[in-house]
Amino acid sequence: EHQAMLQKISSCKCKIVITLVRTVDDLAKCDALVIPGGESTTIALLARLAGLLEPLRDFLKRKPVWGTCAGAILLAQSVENTKKGGQELLGGMSIAIARNGWGSQVESFEVPLEVEGLREPERPFTGIFIRAPVVLSLDPSPSDPPLQVIARLSPHCLPQAVAQDLSDEDPTDPRDPRTVVALRQGLHLLTTFHPELTKDNRFHDYFVHQCVLPTLD
Numbered sequence: 001e002h003q004a005m006l007q008k009i010s011s012c013k014c015k016i017v018i019t020l021v022r023t024v025d026d027l028a029k030c031d032a033l034v035i036p037g038g039e040s041t042t043i044a045l046l047a048r049l050a051g052l053l054e055p056l057r058d059f060l061k062r063k064p065v066w067g068t069c070a071g072a073i074l075l076a077q078s079v080e081n082t083k084k085g086g087q088e089l090l091g092g093m094s095i096a097i098a099r100n101g102w103g104s105q106v107e108s109f110e111v112p113l114e115v116e117g118l119r120e121p122e123r124p125f126t127g128i129f130i131r132a133p134v135v136l137s138l139d140p141s142p143s144d145p146p147l148q149v150i151a152r153l154s155p156h157c158l159p160q161a162v163a164q165d166l167s168d169e170d171p172t173d174p175r176d177p178r179t180v181v182a183l184r185q186g187l188h189l190l191t192t193f194h195p196e197l198t199k200d201n202r203f204h205d206y207f208v209h210q211c212v213l214p215t216l217d
């Protein structure tokens with residue numbers, strides 16, 4: 001799905017060549033990386049088996065990476081609600097996250113999001129949340145690049161179960177980290193939802209133009 005979305009970007013001054021990364025050699029060809037949704041435990045296990053964990057950590061120090069959903073979990077520096085035996089992470093973004101933070105598959109939901117910096121900002125972006133992780137805290141240290149929140153769940157259009165989860169504190173508190181669903185830090189982008197499952201490629205366009213192209217100039 002990410003591949004199809006990236007191929008639809010027509011306004012890019014560079015030709016986008018997509019490589020599906022399964023090996024260290026595949027990764028070496030890339031200027032940027034998208035880590036998709038799926039199952040973060042499985043992605044980490046396969047990355048370990050392919051000898052990709054350290055090359056991925058090194059890639060994150062130098063090049064733009066976008067993590068969506070399970071990919072977002074891998075970019076966090078700590079994670080809760082892991083499977084027995086824990087969860088290997090790549091790190092790269094100074095946040096703590098919890099897997100399956102809004103519940104199981106049947107509690108998946110879609111909500112309109114206002115996203116800072118997208119093309120046509122007045123048009124909401126449909127956030128598709130499927131066993132999505134929840135941001136627990138934003139913890140940049142003084143030496144880290146600043147964390148920039150670019151989208152939050154709006155208290156006015158939350159599914160009831162999500163509103164209930166948030167309401168143990170003040171559900172309208174805009175500083176509640178659990179409302180954060182899209183973030184940038186340094187070269188990287190993180191979304192706890194699935195822009196690739198919409199028909200709207202503004203997030204892919206954003207990643208290419210705001211995160212990747214400036215590193216190639």
Ligand SMILES: NC(=O)CC[C@H](N)C(=O)O
Pocket residue numbers: 036037038039040041068069070071073099100130131132133
């Ligand atoms: N849609 C998704 O990517 C789900 C993520 C999954 N819950 C995980 O923990 O990895």
